[in-house]
Amino acid sequence: MLLVTGGAGFIGSNFVLQWCAHTDEPVLNLDALTYAGNLANLQSLAGSPQHMFVQGDIRDSALLNRLFAEHKPRAVVHFAAESHVDRSILGPEAFVETNVVGTFRLLEAARTYWSGLDEAAKAAFRFLHVSTDEVYGTLGPNDPAFSETTPYAPNSPYSASKAGSDHLVRAYQHTYGLPTLTTNCSNNYGPYHFPEKLIPLMIVNALAGKPLPVYGDGQQIRDWLYVEDHCAAIRRVLEAGQPGETYNVGGWNEKANIDIVQTVCALLDELAAAPDRGVRDARSGAPLGRYAELITHVTDRPGHDRRYAIDARKLERELGWRPAETFETGIRKTVQWYLANQEWVAAVQDGSYRDWVQTQYGARA
Template sequence: MILVTGGAGFIGGNFVLDWLRDNDEAILNVDKLTYAGNLRTLKSLEGDPRHLFARVDICDRAALDTLFAKHAPRAVVHFAAESHVDRSIYGPAEFVQTNVIGTFTLLDSARTYWSGLDAGAKAAFRFLHVSTDEVFGSLSESEPPFSEVTPYAPNSPYSATKAGADHLVRAYYHTYGLPTLTTNCSNNYGPYHFPEKLIPLMIANALAGKPLPVYGDGQNVRDWLYVGDHCAAICAVLARGTPGETYNIGGWNEKKNIEVVHTLCDLLDQLKPKTAGSYHDQITFVTDRPGHDQRYAIDARKIEHDLGWKPAETFESGLKKTVLWYLGNQSWVDEVQSGDYRKWVELNYAQRAG
């Protein structure tokens, strides 16, 4: 069995589904079920004995100790995190609590459990921490992409707390010998993505006839990674990664935000045309967010060279799959767009009128 934190979230949920599609090994899914956690994502696993769910906060040391003792996982894959930059600007305390204190609590509980294993199980155990390229800060247009040795320079409360978590994971390897692995990924997209991030928000707003709010001039650049490719990369790192190492995971797809929005509009015009006009007509430029990093880009050569992983999807193929999924799963979108979600969107974008 492996223990997965945040397995009802976007990337974690996709990982759980993909893992149980391809493996018979069970998963203990530990999730607090905040606004971004949604058990409906895992509805297809109802009654599957390989999927055990525990509603537990990773800051709850006693609960974590009990789970480790009872289920004896051979590995931890740690997705659980507060992850939205805009939310971190308005409420940084939750990010410090979950991303720093939560990761520390999970690490220390795992270390205690790991210390009591026999020699063989101890050597085989892995703690895989899933992080972000945002810890490296912002690139200019001419700078080379982030590598595994790029100095950390986080610019938001979100990225600063993820950087703190990364450093704790590194320290637990070097100080205690806990066999840790860290991955730093670029922007993910795909099915089950909570609709406050760029791609699912644009799809949801487009279909609802609402404005498509683009920050600033839309020239900020991100590297886009299809979530299924990310999950495959995590499996490769878990299976073949070297303890103590970090691996950058990217899609080799640098796109300006406005390019992404225009591509989405083109796809929706093709797949679900409006009765009049184009989805492009709904694009609206709004005030940029504070400290908005200009460019992220990932150099993913290490994981390809060392572990044989590279993305299977192009941006175009992955984006089409994503749009088709949202068109076919409107009920999932309606459910996650709860009152709390709507209040947050209203708060965020009320302050960014064009």
């Protein structure tokens, strides 16, 4: 059995769905179901004996110890995290609690359980920690991409908390011998992405005729990774990665934010033309011709990293992984998924979501 934390979130739920589609191994899914966790993501697994869901917090040591003792997982895949930079700026404590304290308690529970295994089971056990490229800081226009040996230089409360969790994972491997693996990924996108992040926010706002808020000049560059490619990479690292190693996972797709927004708008023009849908500009009430008319540059966020880029050659060289999707194929699939799943989109846009968007972007216009 696999223990997956945060398996009802964006990347976690995609991983669980992909795992169950490709293997027969059962999954024990532990998720606190905070605002970004959604059991509707896993609706296709309802009633499946392969998927067992437990609502709980990774900071709950008693719960963790019980789950390890009862289910005896052969590996942990740790997704559970607070992950939004803007939210970390407004409320950093939750990020320290979940990402640092929660990871520490999960490591302690895993170490206690692992220590009691026989030698063969101890050697086979894995603790795979899913992290981010943001721990490496920011790059200049001509700097080489982040590699596994790039020094850590986190610039936001979110990235600092993830850096802290990475260091704890490394320390547990070095000090106690716990067989750990760490992956540091670039920006993910795809189905079930909560619409506070750039791509789903642009899709959701555009279809409602609302402004498409772009920070500053929109020239912040990120590497974009389709979520199913990321999940396939994690499966490969879990299968063949060497304990104690870190693997960077990237999509080989450096794009400026403004280019991402323009691409989303062009796809919506093609797949969901505004005039055909009767979409109006929510600000003026005027009929909308093209979705790009909604692009609105807003005040940049504090300490906004200018560029991220991932060098994923180690993962390709040692484990044979490369992304299957180009950005062009992945973003088309993503837009099509949101257009086909409007009920899911409507269900996640509750009052607290609307309040958050107004708080985050309303004053920046």
